[in-house]
Amino acid sequence: MTTAHEGRRLSPLRVTLATLLLGGLVAAGVVSVQAWASAQVTTSEDPWFAGYVDATATPAFAFENPATEESQDVVLSFIVASSDDGCEPTWGNAYGLDEAAESLDLDRRIARLEQRGGGIAVSFGGLTNDELSTVCTDDDALLKAYRSVIERYDVTTIDLDIEGDDLADERGGERRAEAIAALQKERRDADEHLAVWLTLPAATFGLTEEGTTAVQQMLDAGVDIAGVNAMTMNFGESREKGETMAEASIRSLTQTHRQLGVLYELSGTELSDATLWRKIGATPMLGQNDVKTEVFGLDDARELNTWAVKKGLGRMSVWSLNRDVSCGPNYVDLTRVSDACSGIEQGEERFAKLLGDGFDGRAMLSAGRVTTSEPTDPSDYVDDPATSPYTIWDEESSYLKGTKVVWHRNVYEAKWWTKGELPDDPVLNEWETPWTLIGPVLAGEKPIEMPTLALGTYPEWEGMSAYEKGTRVLFEGIPYEAKWWNTGESPEAYSSDPDSSPWVPLTADEIAEIAEAGAPTP
Template identity: 55%
Template sequence: MAGPSRTTHLRGLVSRRFPDRRLSLVRLTILIGVLTGLVFAGFQGWKWFENETTPTRAAWFAGYVDVTATPQFGFEQPRSDADKNVVLSFVVASPDEPCTPTWGGAYTLDEAKDQLDLDRRLARLRQQGGEAMVSFGGQLNDELAVSCTNTAQLKKAYASVLDRYELDAIDLDIEGEALGNTEANARRASAIAALQTERAAAGSPLAVWLTLPVTPDGLSPDGTTIIADALAAGVDLTGVNIMTMDYGQSKAKNQSMGDAAEAALTSTQRQLRVLYDRASLHLTDATLWAKLGATPMIGQNDIRGEIFTLEDAAQLNAFALAQRVGRLSMWSSNRDATCGPNYDDVTRVSDACSGVDIGESSFSAVLGAGLVGTPDSGSGVVTESEPLAEQDLTDDPKTSPYPIWDADVSYREGSKVVWHRKVYQAKWWTKGEVPDNPVLQSFETPWTLIGPVLPGETPIPVPTLEPGTLPEWSGSTVYEKGARVLLDGLPYEAKWWTQGDSPQAAETEPDSSPWLPLDAAAVLATLATDPPAAG
């Protein structure tokens, strides 16, 4: 997410709605219906969540607030209940004193009290039932651990912010060059682990969220390494918040921002399981989902063409409630408005408006529906290994829709198999690679998990062709490239000259076989214009 220094180019921007871009009555009616349904569904979903978990794990919503942005955003006067919790950003290292925390590199904590009235405004928010957490880092300045090379002084710097603002929860936003800074990451992990231990002993436990960039395929290797190193150092992560924004080429061309967010959460949940298993902490699916958060960039993203709409927000909220995700946020509350007529290029990101016409609605209301917790909901919850239910992983050919994976069989791209009661599809040719190998990155495995084998499933019949549709294969016949034959009703095409090589071998050794298996339906569709070649 962007840091405060970006706002220096946007001074004096005033947020107004477009007078010529109002919601139509029909669209407004539909939107109100959707929101009403979401609120009801959110309430129902939350009650179920509440029954399944302890109150301290209550899922929550809070928008990020760019503290130093101009015009100043009045977070201390929430527009609605959805806006009463905030993530104040960003505390970073002072450009002149590396171990001194500042707001955006522009204000020390004392200067923010005097010049931004920050302490008083935070007190006002709490008087109205709101809560805040502070985010360290961001994209445009140095997070404290990057500049402060003394771990003891680094711990003291973090503690000074916690004490100043009476915090029970913090957010560590690590992105850009800081992601790969292994020395800084080690210092940060050591300092935060020590703080957690110290505060837990004093009866003031600290919830710690890591915020990291993501793609629809999940966290980068740098991102997973940061988590692994934090766990190894003894940090008890309340959760990992992924920045579901600015995907660039990692997002499929026709993939919506809502679908991309769902994919990113699902991929990261799988990665968290691997990371916690490697740390000898075996967690249930429910706990892993509760340790996940998502933060979209509302409206126009930094990448043109990536626009997170109210419909995407509704989709993400529904997904979060269904999966019982622990947290939703947004970048940023400052931007949760329709741009005014003086902002003539809405494809260019503004720090004071979203770039999309949201009428009388707000992203916070849609994203926050049904999430009733506060940022400190996870403080005091200790992560421990959980007993995992015994699973019957035996695969029965009679109840499997596809062949059961075999280490001795070669699988071509697109092949589907069953393994441990789940269906996988090959991304490329593969042999001997276990489909459920617990890798961190999707590019490390040739298999894509499609989903579980469903109750009552039986083998899916393989489409065949009637005898005589193509010539039957004969071991004594010479076949030229392009010749098509049938074997047991299955069609094949010769890739090169061949004689005596059974097409059946193409199913297990597709690369070395001279035969290419064909789709029966496709063959029927082309027979009229592409008659079978004689052997």
């Protein structure tokens, strides 16, 4: 997203890492932080909130003095490569780590936040500069660079905000995954935690192909990712006309959840829906987005929060806490994104409070969670015709658009004609499958009976008769209409091969209309 600060495009980044009371500065100005999280043996499943803070933005944002309880944990961004030395970590390519301590008083401010009960996570990457793995091609130096940041700020949660050219760099992605895997192993071997969140661009159809590749690279390298944080913003053409930003965000997160399940399945790890939701994060861009027609308002925040809490999302964030305030009277063009205000009238309300409601956990308490496979009992997925509302999918049958079937205790609807394509085939993109998942078979459901019409409403089908296109008949009380001229073709064949059958049953609405009228439609 574009900001008013040097015309930069600031991306939302993730990760919230927190540490409690702590103190002490060493002579060099480096905070000596005794990681509260790494000493904590309890692992919490509670969802958490942490807003992003652009550490180098002007004017500086006083994250060390939280405006609300929800703002006590922050995700500081961005650590990127130095333009002079690709293996040197910097804050925004403007300050080295020591320089930030001196010029921004960053280490002291972090210590102050921790004194007040808050904590930080560190975000690597962003859109504007180079993420370390893109330009640091020495594997040992890259690992050292990541390690130096984590050790300096003593964090147990990191956020990898990968977008733009960094996301398109496949080899850089592989280096990143290998380095993070090695670092996470180091930490766990030393009985210390390192939670790794991936923050990725998302459209309403979910992650892009490059985004799913980034997740796959991490899983292939053996990284135990804490989750995927979707940038629910700047949807552009993927957002439907009239769709609110909250609705578009919910659609995006739902698809990201499905994609993450597929990626874990392909990696050989089976996870429950609830566990997958805990591995999903959301980061809206509050107020005016970079797309001028897209404004994430206060009502959008309330709606997204209500849905996210109900679903059990693992984290919520916002880009950014710097912007969580109305613009002043001197800021005239509200459609031009500022990095210091939201571009909408907020009054006394704060997005952090609205979005953080119900996200009562802390990042540091979830950093020790280890992903383990949750295999299900195959008997849970056996379909029983007696308790299925629709026919059970069959490989040999063909299905017309709109046909509903049951498969593995879920109801699916065909988006177009299909035959032999599994309803639950693990595809990453929804347009790759002809099926839409409607939802699970509910307890106590029975087969839906086809509505019938009284005898005499239409003639009974006769095998020796010829029927013109549009002719209607009754077959076992169910009305059918001929799609073309036929003779000797039983309407019963429709259920197994609807595409080839010359007959199509009338819809429930058509039957109800005919029954109400009391006479057949010509």
